[in-house]
Amino acid sequence: MTESSAYTPPKIWKWEAQGGGAFTNINRPISGSTHERELPVGKHPLQLYSLATPNGVKVTVMLEELLALGFKGAEYDAYLVRIRDGEQFGSGFVDVNPNSKIPALMDHSTEIPTRVFESGAILLYLAEKFGALFPTDPGIRPECMSWLFWQMGSAPYLGGGFGHFYNYAPERWQYPIDRFTMEVKRQLDVLDRRLADNRYMCGEEYTIADIAIWPWYGALVLDRLYNAAKFVDAESYTHVLRWSKEIDRRETVRRGRMVNRAHGELHEQLRERHDAMDFDTKTQDKIEAVA
Numbered sequence: 001m002t003e004s005s006a007y008t009p010p011k012i013w014k015w016e017a018q019g020g021g022a023f024t025n026i027n028r029p030i031s032g033s034t035h036e037r038e039l040p041v042g043k044h045p046l047q048l049y050s051l052a053t054p055n056g057v058k059v060t061v062m063l064e065e066l067l068a069l070g071f072k073g074a075e076y077d078a079y080l081v082r083i084r085d086g087e088q089f090g091s092g093f094v095d096v097n098p099n100s101k102i103p104a105l106m107d108h109s110t111e112i113p114t115r116v117f118e119s120g121a122i123l124l125y126l127a128e129k130f131g132a133l134f135p136t137d138p139g140i141r142p143e144c145m146s147w148l149f150w151q152m153g154s155a156p157y158l159g160g161g162f163g164h165f166y167n168y169a170p171e172r173w174q175y176p177i178d179r180f181t182m183e184v185k186r187q188l189d190v191l192d193r194r195l196a197d198n199r200y201m202c203g204e205e206y207t208i209a210d211i212a213i214w215p216w217y218g219a220l221v222l223d224r225l226y227n228a229a230k231f232v233d234a235e236s237y238t239h240v241l242r243w244s245k246e247i248d249r250r251e252t253v254r255r256g257r258m259v260n261r262a263h264g265e266l267h268e269q270l271r272e273r274h275d276a277m278d279f280d281t282k283t284q285d286k287i288e289a290v291a
């Protein structure tokens with residue numbers, strides 16, 4: 001960094017207009033709701049409030065996987081939460097997730113409705129509820145748990161660190177980009193070594209560890225995240241690429257990626273999902289053609 005860009009912190013940090021990054025106008029140093037707004041509730045047991053970011057996609061892929069496995073109790077209504085408009089600070093959303101971040105889930109099939117927030121907790125909750133996509137064998141389960149929590153601890157360096165400074169910050173500064181690129185490449189190498197000897201993250205079976213990791217690291221190497229595949233030399237992580245492409249071919253993943261999507265191709269956007277038929281009839285291209 002040059003001397004002119006060096007920063008001398010004041011004794012106590014104050015919340016003032018911040019420097020113009022992509023999320024400046026929704027970031028605040030306090031939690032809680034900013035406005036009253038009830039959440040809609042549909043007809044299914046599971047109510048999802050989300051957006052098709054990598055964290056959101058984990059849950060919609062999981063739900064589509066469960067439905068494909070025949071678990072009717074996994075039927076869900078998915079409502080769109082526009083985080084750039086601050087909808088995560090509505091009172092109803094904050095009641096489901098006091099941390100004001102998507103994804104958030106309400107399970108109305110329990111005697112008292114159950115709230116679950118944090119994508120990793122939601123994946124684990126659903127896996128345990130339906131007894132699927134997570135090994136029960138005590139010889140494998142701890143390893144699988146480790147990879148699930150590896151994702152929860154690692155992805156913030158990819159999203160909040162690398163993605164922020166490479167893609168969202170008002171300018172590109174070398175220091176943070178070097179620091180977080182180094183870490184992301186180290187993480188890709190961790191995955192690559194694991195996937196060199198294993199078809200999926202936990203071995204031969206596709207599990208919630210893959211469902212958690214793929215939307216971030218798969219998207220990165222498939223060049224769907226921050227336009228950065230070349231920058232991180234994604235091609236060199238051959239095992240991560242092989243695994244990413246294999247998961248990308250799943251029909252459930254194609255469906256899950258469409259739900260709560262409000263960007264990109266209109267025929268790939270199913271902004272709200274209330275029925276399996278919606279994939280055929282309610283994508284945004286069809287809605288706009290009627291309008």
Ligand SMILES: N[C@@H](CCC(=O)N[C@@H](CS)C(=O)NCC(=O)O)C(=O)O
Binds near residue numbers: 102
């Ligand atoms: N650790 C959380 C992270 C969730 C998260 O960061 N969600 C982002 C979108 S990907 C969000 O809602 N951001 C809105 C905000 O920060 O105000 C999880 O895995 O669920």
